[in-house]
Every structure is written in C-alpha cells, then in structure tokens.
Amino acid sequence: MANKFEEGKVLDKEKLDKLRDIEGFPLGQDEDIIGLSAPPYYTACPNPFINDFIDEFGTPYDEETDDYHREPFAADVSEGKNHPIYNAHSYHTKVPHKAIMRYILHYTEPGDIVFDGFCGTGMTGVAAQMCGNPEADLEFKLQLEKEMPNIKWGARKAILNDLSPAATFIAHNYNTPVDVEKFEKEANRILDECEKELGWMYETNHLDENGNQVYDMAGPVRGEISDIIWSDVLVCPNCSNEIVFWDAVVDEVNRKINSEFICDNCHIELKKTDCKKAKEIIIDNGLNKTITISKQLPIMINYSVNKKRFSKRVDDIDLKTIEKINQYNVNYWFPIDRMIEGSEARRNDNDGLTHSNLFYTKRSLNILAKIYNLINKEKNIGLLYVFTSTIQRSTKTNRFRFGGTGGLSGTLYIPSLPVERNIFQLFSNKLRDVLKMKNFIKSSESITNTSSMTSVKNIKNSSIDYIFTDPPFGSNLSYSELSFIWEAWLKVVTNNETEAVVNRSHGKGLVEYQSLMTKCFKEYYRVLKPSRWMTVEFSNSKNSVWNAIQESLVRAGFIIADVRVLDKKQGSFKQVNYSSAVKQDLVISAYKPREEFVENFIKKAGSEESVWDFVREHLEKLPVVIERGSYLERVAERDAHSLFDRMIAYHVVNGVAIPLDIQEFFKDLDERFIKRDNMYFLSDQVNEYDNARIKFDLPEIQFSLFVEDEKSALAWLYYQLDSPQTYSELQPKFMKEAKPARHEKMPELIDLLQENFLQDDEEKWYIPDITKSGDIQKLREKKLLKEFGEYLNSKGKLRNFRTEAVRVGFAKLWKEKNYKLIVKMGDRIPENVLQEDDKLLMYYDISSSRID
Structure with missing residues (x-):
C-alpha cells in the first residue's frame, strides 16, 4: 500500500521539460529516462519530488528554538570492505557503510535527513537506514554501543544525488x-x-590428463566452461614473426609471468614494450562494417565436470565453437555507442576498441543481450541491477592472474591476457550477492536525484540535517568515462559538462576543478541547516588539490573545524594540524555557522568585534576533549596560530578588512579566553578539559606536525617550548622532523629561535609572554617584509624563497588593497608552490577576482 508521500507521483514528459534547465540533466531519450526511473524515490534525472520528501519527513529550521550542538566527530574509524552490502555491486570508489554509520549516529537524531551529493553507490543511504536496523549485525551493534555510549538507534532519511545515471541507478x-x-x-x-x-556456447569436450577425449555411457563427456584466457599476439620488431604472448611469458610450472622473452624465430631477447601488437580485420555485425582490431587468441579453458574443476589448452573443437559463435547473429538489442571523448574512454582506440560493444567477446555479447532482453520485457530495474553488477567482469578488462579467476585494474585498460568469464555463472554469483545484501534492506528510507551538485535547486534552503560526502578529487578518476559502458546499457548517459574533475581531455585543469567544487560546496552550504556539520572524505596525494578543496570549502562559507588523516598502517585516523600535508586519506569536518553570527559578522565587518565573534563561534564548535586510550590528544585547531589562520581566511573570503595584526590578536586572545596547554577554551568548556586532565593524571598531550616550511617549524617550536629547552636539546629533534620543500628557503633553527623566542639564565629557550612580546613580533614581521621587498625588486620567477615572507607580504598588500601587486607576485611564484599553499592561494585567487 502506497504511503502519503508516494500518492499520485509519476514522472512524465511534461515534468521532464520543467527539469531540463537543471545542471547535469542526463543525456538520453525521454522514454529511456522515464523507463529507468522508479518515482517518487528515484528518477534518472533531477527528482521533482525531493521537496515533498523533505516536507513529509523533515523538520523546518528555526534558529530561535534550535538547540542542536555537536563537536566534530574525532574518534578512530576503520572498516573493512568484506561485507555482503559492500560486495553486492562494484563501483569506482566506495566508502563502507559501517564507517559512515558512525558519523550519522554522532551528528544526527533518528528521523533526521542526511544528504550526499556525490553518492556513488548510495552507501550514505544504506548507512542511514541501517541505523534503524542494528539487529541485522549484532556484533557491530555491540561494538558501536561500546564506542559511542550515547548512541540513538533509529533510521535516518537520506537524499542521494550523483551526476552519473549509473551511480544513482546503483544507489x-x-x-x-x-x-x-x-x-x-x-x-x-x-x-x-x-x-x-x-548454453551450448559454454560447452567443451572433457579431456583426460593425456589430452584424450573422455567418454561415458551417453558418449563424449562435455564440461561447462567457467572462463577462457585469451592472449595478445605481438610482432617481433626484428623479424616480424608473430609471437603469442602467453606462450612467450607465462611460466605455468613456477606460476609467474616473465617480463622478458625470446622470439622463437630470430631468438632476440625482447620485452612487451619492444613489440607492436598484431592486427586483424573482422566484420562487426553490430556496427555493420569491417574494423581493424588488435589480434587476440583463445589459449586456455577452465571448466568443470560434476563440480570438479579442470584446465586444458583450447583445442580444434573449441576453436570451431568460437568460429560458430562469431558467425552467429546477436538476435537482441545491445549498445553500439562510440566511446565518449576522454583519455580513459578512448585509451583503446589504437586497438580498434572504439565502441562499447567491442569491449566484449562475441560469446559474452550474445548472452548479455539475451539476458537484457528478458529483463527488459519484465520492466524490472531490480533485475537490471543484477545485470549491471555483472558488466564490469564481463568485459575484456578482466585480466589473468595466477590463483584467481581474474582481476580488474579499475580502468578501461585491456590487458595482454584478458579472461572471458562465463556470464551465466557471473549472473548467478552476483544474484547471490545481491540477495545477501537485500536481506539487510528492510524499508525505503531514501530518495535519489540525478543531477550536478553544482545546482541542486530542486532541494530547498536549510533543509538538511547532516552531509556526508566523498567527492571526486582532482584527476584521480574520470567517473563519466569509467561509467560509460554501464550507461550504454542503461541508455542514459552522464552529462559531464559540470563534472568536477581535472581532465585535460575535457578541458578542465585545477582552476576549473576548484571553480566547480566551489559551486558544489556553495550548494551544500545552501541546503544545510545552520550549526550543522558536513563530513568530507578526501582521497588524494596532491597538496594542490587539497588546497583547492580547502579554499572551495571556505569560499562557500564553511568553517573547517577538524581534519583527520587515515593511518593505513594502523587503520585509524590521526589529526592533521598542518593543512599542506596530504599523503593519505583525509576526513574533513566543517560546519555552517549560525545565521545570527553571519548577520552580525557582516554588520560588524572590519571591527575587532567581528574577530572575536568568529573566535567564539569557532571555539564553540571545536572538540574540548579527545581521549585516545591512555592519553589526551591535543586539539590543533585550538592553538593561537590555527585560530589566527581561520580568522584571517574567513575575513578574506568575505571581503572584510582584517582589523588586527598577529601580535594584537595573540595579546587579546590571552585576555579574552582561557588557556590550557597552549590551547584556548571558552569559560564553559575549560572545566571539562580540566577534569579530563585530572582523570588522566596529567597525561601526555600527543601532538604531531609536518615540518615543511617556516610556518610549520614555528608551530612545532611553540609546541616543543611549552617546556623550556636548550638549543642542543631541540636541534636533533628539529633535524629529524624538518623536511622542507625544494623551493623553501628554510631559516636555520638558531635564527628561528632568536627571532621568535627568549632565553633564560640556563640558556633554555622559552615562549615569550605574548602580552610583552609585541616588539618581538613586530621585529620579526619587519625582517620578513624587508625580505619580501627584495623579492618585489627582483625580476623573473622566484626559485628559492621564504614562503613565510611571501605570506606576510601578501597580508600587507591585502590590507593596502593592492590586489594587482599580489597577482603580479603570485605569477612569479612557481605554480605548483602557489597551488600547494592554501594561504598564498587564497590571497592570489581572491585578488585575481577583484582586478578582472
């Protein structure tokens, strides 16, 4: 029986016409978009029923009565991928639902609405509803109740969005x-x-160990093929002899693949890269023309008889079967789309694999087309989901490896030893996986939308209680290209004009990527309720991409409160307190400030009160105590330098003058807030921290920092000198941690100490009393500005320089509103350095926008 939300909701051409102007509207015929959809919970286009969903299940935001408060989730999170839910359908990237559950349970109440604008396979939705079905995994339920004693079980509602029709279909x-x-x-x-x-296409003769046909009472024994290993054919560059790659490199006795081999004709030693691939001309009935493709031969067959597995070399009868299949017309529809533009999608053009149907053997294509035809007759998108779950392993991208039935590279690369899988077995196995997954899914708690995250205008303002998102990061993956083979079968294709990736083939560099991500985060900001949180999972090894994301977040209005890095060796998250250090997966916690704060900030723009309003708002959101077993973890965001950086960034991106310099900020910070262990607290927070210290009997406050330039070196010294130390005590530790970037003109340790710290009678360096150290700060700034002046008077690209001097110089030019000079100097800094320094990039980008 339909519930109130479902009543009378249909998707038709009239509704489609009203949705076409929403960015990311997919490519496809109206009837295919409508046919793929399951309204109101899923549409293969922008979903016109989302606001009805919000009205039915959501709670309107009212700041006067809103009492929501959460600190950023700072617990360790590590979840494996071996779970029936995770394994049901493959995708390019996927976060385990159990990991997401922890965040949802921390930030939300039962019935709240969570949103994921880059939903992929919809694990955020699965996590949201599994919060209401903890009995399905009792061991995990007990584990979570131990980790999170204040847990509130109960399903949350989810809104899922993705640009890719394949992703939203899977989700x-x-x-x-x-x-x-x-x-x-x-x-x-x-x-x-x-x-x-x-079924005859997977039959083969059963041979004994001597290669002779096996017979029983009924005649020749036939086996069922499970997979066929194919091989490239190479051309010797010396004698033009054709070399079967399998025969040349595969050592079946020692179960390894050699990298070098000998031409059996001229006996020259070769590598695969020395040779070209042999070509052959075939008639493709799908494209109805002759094409030239790289030649591949069937080599080995793995098969079974009465559930017992055997292997054999392809024999003459097998070759005749393949020839018969190649002459056999595919009697059902299958996609023959040209692969879309892109270095990934068209990487196989030189091998002749230019269209989607050419990624399959003729045998696989026949059977896939038949299965699709039968599913399509039933109009059952659930069964179509089982079908798409088989697609990835049905193509020629499946590669041979010893000890397994094949492996995938996660790209559209065609290996030299591809494995052709039995489609019937694949479908049956994936059906089993899907059924296992479906046993966990008991109700419809989510609604799915297909559009670009750059404009989800069919979702109303301030309606979302929490966001978890795993967006595309830089050039890691070109999702629209990788999803194309799926989408060719679905007949609805990604409109990748607004796809947020770095992709030269699509004309998108880092600047375009950052611009698109800024638009996405602005939409996230718009739909999220004030005082609520967004968790951003980040997987990228490039600092430049991290800085683009960080600036996009801040430009959108979010304030970053915590960044954690996944320690892959330890399987846990550790705090990142230096924003340019990105070597592993990150989880970023950011919040949308209260409406009253934003309004007052604008009213008080440029006054000292705007500074302290920001600091109070930020301190209120930061974690007070983070317990890590036997110690307390230091909250890096609570130190003076981090608070100053966040304050500066918020003022700059909002176009507001900065009324305080760093020495004035430090002085007033001590007067206005309570300090513990070089961290600052609000008056109603400090008791909680003091009680934790008593509980831990003055525990060690753990702190790690990447020392890559002068700024991070100073932060490291401020932490170290919480207890005064001599130069000889500091120097070996400093040498161990200091790993300056190639361009960085890092001052000597003694210079850093003399410019920023004082010595006592025992020659121990200590942190000056900020209320009395204004002159030290001014002297330091004067020296840095003098050095920056030398850069201004020089010519050409800066090769070796103090980044901190450029930061101080940019801050001064910003205060003077000399945006042109900031841009001029920014153009002289190596582009990779500029892109990898979040402070320089912020000043440069915003100054550029003001002189355009």
Missing part, C-alpha cells in the same frame, strides 16, 4: 527492499531460459 537499488523469494525466482527463470537457448 537506488542498493537502498530499495524487495521480496527476496519472488526476486530470486524471477531471476532464475530468466537465467534458465537464457541457458536453454545459448
């Missing part, structure tokens, strides 16, 4: 319950019907 099916018994029965009926017609 919807991940989050939709089915009648498991009926579903399995219908899938097996389709499989049986298909096997009756085309």
Whole structure:
C-alpha cells in the first residue's frame, strides 16, 4: 500500500521539460529516462519530488528554538570492505557503510535527513537506514554501543544525488527492499531460459590428463566452461614473426609471468614494450562494417565436470565453437555507442576498441543481450541491477592472474591476457550477492536525484540535517568515462559538462576543478541547516588539490573545524594540524555557522568585534576533549596560530578588512579566553578539559606536525617550548622532523629561535609572554617584509624563497588593497608552490577576482 508521500507521483514528459534547465540533466531519450526511473524515490534525472520528501519527513529550521550542538566527530574509524552490502555491486570508489554509520549516529537524531551529493553507490543511504536496523549485525551493534555510549538507534532519511545515471541507478537499488523469494525466482527463470537457448556456447569436450577425449555411457563427456584466457599476439620488431604472448611469458610450472622473452624465430631477447601488437580485420555485425582490431587468441579453458574443476589448452573443437559463435547473429538489442571523448574512454582506440560493444567477446555479447532482453520485457530495474553488477567482469578488462579467476585494474585498460568469464555463472554469483545484501534492506528510507551538485535547486534552503560526502578529487578518476559502458546499457548517459574533475581531455585543469567544487560546496552550504556539520572524505596525494578543496570549502562559507588523516598502517585516523600535508586519506569536518553570527559578522565587518565573534563561534564548535586510550590528544585547531589562520581566511573570503595584526590578536586572545596547554577554551568548556586532565593524571598531550616550511617549524617550536629547552636539546629533534620543500628557503633553527623566542639564565629557550612580546613580533614581521621587498625588486620567477615572507607580504598588500601587486607576485611564484599553499592561494585567487 502506497504511503502519503508516494500518492499520485509519476514522472512524465511534461515534468521532464520543467527539469531540463537543471545542471547535469542526463543525456538520453525521454522514454529511456522515464523507463529507468522508479518515482517518487528515484528518477534518472533531477527528482521533482525531493521537496515533498523533505516536507513529509523533515523538520523546518528555526534558529530561535534550535538547540542542536555537536563537536566534530574525532574518534578512530576503520572498516573493512568484506561485507555482503559492500560486495553486492562494484563501483569506482566506495566508502563502507559501517564507517559512515558512525558519523550519522554522532551528528544526527533518528528521523533526521542526511544528504550526499556525490553518492556513488548510495552507501550514505544504506548507512542511514541501517541505523534503524542494528539487529541485522549484532556484533557491530555491540561494538558501536561500546564506542559511542550515547548512541540513538533509529533510521535516518537520506537524499542521494550523483551526476552519473549509473551511480544513482546503483544507489537506488542498493537502498530499495524487495521480496527476496519472488526476486530470486524471477531471476532464475530468466537465467534458465537464457541457458536453454545459448548454453551450448559454454560447452567443451572433457579431456583426460593425456589430452584424450573422455567418454561415458551417453558418449563424449562435455564440461561447462567457467572462463577462457585469451592472449595478445605481438610482432617481433626484428623479424616480424608473430609471437603469442602467453606462450612467450607465462611460466605455468613456477606460476609467474616473465617480463622478458625470446622470439622463437630470430631468438632476440625482447620485452612487451619492444613489440607492436598484431592486427586483424573482422566484420562487426553490430556496427555493420569491417574494423581493424588488435589480434587476440583463445589459449586456455577452465571448466568443470560434476563440480570438479579442470584446465586444458583450447583445442580444434573449441576453436570451431568460437568460429560458430562469431558467425552467429546477436538476435537482441545491445549498445553500439562510440566511446565518449576522454583519455580513459578512448585509451583503446589504437586497438580498434572504439565502441562499447567491442569491449566484449562475441560469446559474452550474445548472452548479455539475451539476458537484457528478458529483463527488459519484465520492466524490472531490480533485475537490471543484477545485470549491471555483472558488466564490469564481463568485459575484456578482466585480466589473468595466477590463483584467481581474474582481476580488474579499475580502468578501461585491456590487458595482454584478458579472461572471458562465463556470464551465466557471473549472473548467478552476483544474484547471490545481491540477495545477501537485500536481506539487510528492510524499508525505503531514501530518495535519489540525478543531477550536478553544482545546482541542486530542486532541494530547498536549510533543509538538511547532516552531509556526508566523498567527492571526486582532482584527476584521480574520470567517473563519466569509467561509467560509460554501464550507461550504454542503461541508455542514459552522464552529462559531464559540470563534472568536477581535472581532465585535460575535457578541458578542465585545477582552476576549473576548484571553480566547480566551489559551486558544489556553495550548494551544500545552501541546503544545510545552520550549526550543522558536513563530513568530507578526501582521497588524494596532491597538496594542490587539497588546497583547492580547502579554499572551495571556505569560499562557500564553511568553517573547517577538524581534519583527520587515515593511518593505513594502523587503520585509524590521526589529526592533521598542518593543512599542506596530504599523503593519505583525509576526513574533513566543517560546519555552517549560525545565521545570527553571519548577520552580525557582516554588520560588524572590519571591527575587532567581528574577530572575536568568529573566535567564539569557532571555539564553540571545536572538540574540548579527545581521549585516545591512555592519553589526551591535543586539539590543533585550538592553538593561537590555527585560530589566527581561520580568522584571517574567513575575513578574506568575505571581503572584510582584517582589523588586527598577529601580535594584537595573540595579546587579546590571552585576555579574552582561557588557556590550557597552549590551547584556548571558552569559560564553559575549560572545566571539562580540566577534569579530563585530572582523570588522566596529567597525561601526555600527543601532538604531531609536518615540518615543511617556516610556518610549520614555528608551530612545532611553540609546541616543543611549552617546556623550556636548550638549543642542543631541540636541534636533533628539529633535524629529524624538518623536511622542507625544494623551493623553501628554510631559516636555520638558531635564527628561528632568536627571532621568535627568549632565553633564560640556563640558556633554555622559552615562549615569550605574548602580552610583552609585541616588539618581538613586530621585529620579526619587519625582517620578513624587508625580505619580501627584495623579492618585489627582483625580476623573473622566484626559485628559492621564504614562503613565510611571501605570506606576510601578501597580508600587507591585502590590507593596502593592492590586489594587482599580489597577482603580479603570485605569477612569479612557481605554480605548483602557489597551488600547494592554501594561504598564498587564497590571497592570489581572491585578488585575481577583484582586478578582472
């Protein structure tokens, strides 16, 4: 029985016409978009029913009565990927739902609405509804209740969005319950019907260990093929002899693949890269023309007889079967789309694999087309989901490896030893995986939208309670290209004009990527309720991309409160307190400030009160105590330098004059807030911290820092000198931690100490009393500005310089509103340095926008 939300909601061409102006509207015929959709919970286009969903299940925001408060989630999170839910359908990237559950349980209440604008397979939706079904995994339930004693079980509602129709199709099916018994029965009926017609394609003669045909009472024994290993054919550059790659490199006795081999004709030693691939001309019935493709031969067959596995070399009868299949017309529809523009999608053009149908053997294509035809007759997108789950391993991208049935590279690369899988077995195995997953999915708690995150204008303002998102990062993956083969079958394709990636083929560099991500985060900011949180999972090894993301977040209005890095060796998250250090996966916690704060900030723009309003707002959101077993972890965001950096960034991106310099800020910070262990607290927070210190009996406050330039070196010294130390005590520790960038003109340790710290009678260096050290700060700034002046008077690109001097110089030019000179100097800094320094990039980008 339909609930109130479902009543009367249909998707038709009239509704589609009203949605076409939303960015990311997919490419496809209206009837295919409508046919793929399952309104109101899923549409393969912008979903016109989302606000109805919010009205039905959400809670309007009212700042006067809102009492929501959460600190950023700072616990360790580590979850494996071996779970029936995770394994049901592959995708290019995926965050385990159990990891996301922790964040949802921390930031939300039962019934709240969570949002993921880059949803991929919809794991955020799965996590949201699994919060209401903890009994499905009792061991995990007990584990979470131990980790999070104040947990509130209960399903949360989810809004899922992605630019890719393949992603939203997968996400919807991940989050939709089915009648498991009926579903399995219908899938097996389709499989049986298909096997009756085309099962002969996977038959092979059973041979004994001597290669002789095995017979029983009924005649020759036939086996069922599970997979066929194919091989490239190479051309010797010396004698033009054709070399079968398998025969040349595969050592079956020692189970290894050699990198070097000998031409069996001229006996020259070769590597694969020395040779070209042999070509052959074939008639492709799908494209109805002759094409030239790289030649591949079937080599080995793995098969079974009475569930016992065997292997054999492809024999003459097998070759005749393949020839028969190649002459056999595919009698059902299959996609013949030209691969889309892009270095990934068209990487195989030189091998002749220019269209989607050419990524399959003729045998695989015949059977896939038959299965698709039977599913399409039933108009059952749940069964189509099982079909798409088989696609990735049905293509020629599946590679041979010893000890397994094949592996995937996560790209569209065609290996030299591809493995052709038995489609019937693949479908059956994926059906089993999907059924296992469906046993966990008990209700429809999510609604799915297909559009660009740059404009989700069909979602109303301030309506979302929490955001978890794993957006595309830089040039890691070109999702639209990797999803194209899926989407060719779905007949609805990604409109990648606003896809947020770095992709030269699409004309998108880091600048375009940052611009698109800024638009995405502005939309996230718009739909999120004030005082609420967004968690951003970040997977990238390039500092430049991290800085682009960080600036995009700040430009959108978010304030970053915590950044944690996944320690892959330890399987836990550790705090990152130096923003340019990005070597592993990050989890970023950012919040949308209260409306009253934003309004007052604008009213008080440029006054000292705007500074302290910001600091109070920020301190209120930061974690007070982070316990790590036997010690307390230092909250890096609470130190003076971090607070100053956040304050500066918020003023700059909002175009507001900065009324205090660093020495004035430090002085007043001590007067206005309570200090503990070089961290600052509000008066109603400090008792909690003091009690924690008593509980831990003055524990060690752990702190780690990447020392890559002068700024990070100073932060390191401020932490170290919380207890006065001599130069000889500091120097070996400093040498161990200091790893300056190539361009960085790092001052000597003694210079850093003399410019910023004082010595006592025992020659121990200590932190000056900020209330009395204004002159030290001014002297330091004067020296840095003098050095910056030398850079201004020089010519050409800066090769070796003090980044801190440029930062101080940019801050002074900003105060003077000399945006042209900031841009001029920025153009002289190596582009990679500029892109990898968040402070310089912020001044440069915003100054550029003011002189355009």
